[in-house]
Amino acid sequence: MNTPDSWLGRSHQAWIPKWSLILGWSGTGALVVELVAARTVGVWPIAIATPMLVAAFVLPFLIRCRICGLRVHDSATVRRTPVWRQSAVIESLEACPVCEDDGRATAESRARWIKAGCPRERAYWSPLRLAIAILAITGMLTMLSFIRWRV
Numbered sequence: 001m002n003t004p005d006s007w008l009g010r011s012h013q014a015w016i017p018k019w020s021l022i023l024g025w026s027g028t029g030a031l032v033v034e035l036v037a038a039r040t041v042g043v044w045p046i047a048i049a050t051p052m053l054v055a056a057f058v059l060p061f062l063i064r065c066r067i068c069g070l071r072v073h074d075s076a077t078v079r080r081t082p083v084w085r086q087s088a089v090i091e092s093l094e095a096c097p098v099c100e101d102d103g104r105a106t107a108e109s110r111a112r113w114i115k116a117g118c119p120r121e122r123a124y125w126s127p128l129r130l131a132i133a134i135l136a137i138t139g140m141l142t143m144l145s146f147i148r149w150r151v
């Protein structure tokens, strides 16, 4: 679980998964309202759900190591984990999986990373792949709103 003693807490990024979860569930709730009562409530639930769900998807990508720049959500360690456990893995990290910084981004951590040859991981979620995913989410929600209005 996320504690100030975890990598996430020490790197002051613990708010990100919390807000991602809040926005994800809020957006899902708005979608349920749209599905249940589209004729009476209009399109506002979709208009609210779309940015919430996009933000919930994008926010975890902001979690970065301040030493090596690793996007932890995108790291091999997290990608090997089933999707439903990824948040728990990120929140339980004691150190960056690449540079082993403890989240404090101290000069010693930076010196150790440089001495190790500045190892990096290749990002799985390239900007193009991320843009396609955001377009897919937005497209699906837009299609859902058209389907609901035509029924």
Ligand SMILES: [Zn+2]
Pocket: 065, 066, 067, 068, 069, 070, 096, 097, 098, 099, 100, 101
């Ligand atoms: Zn790192």
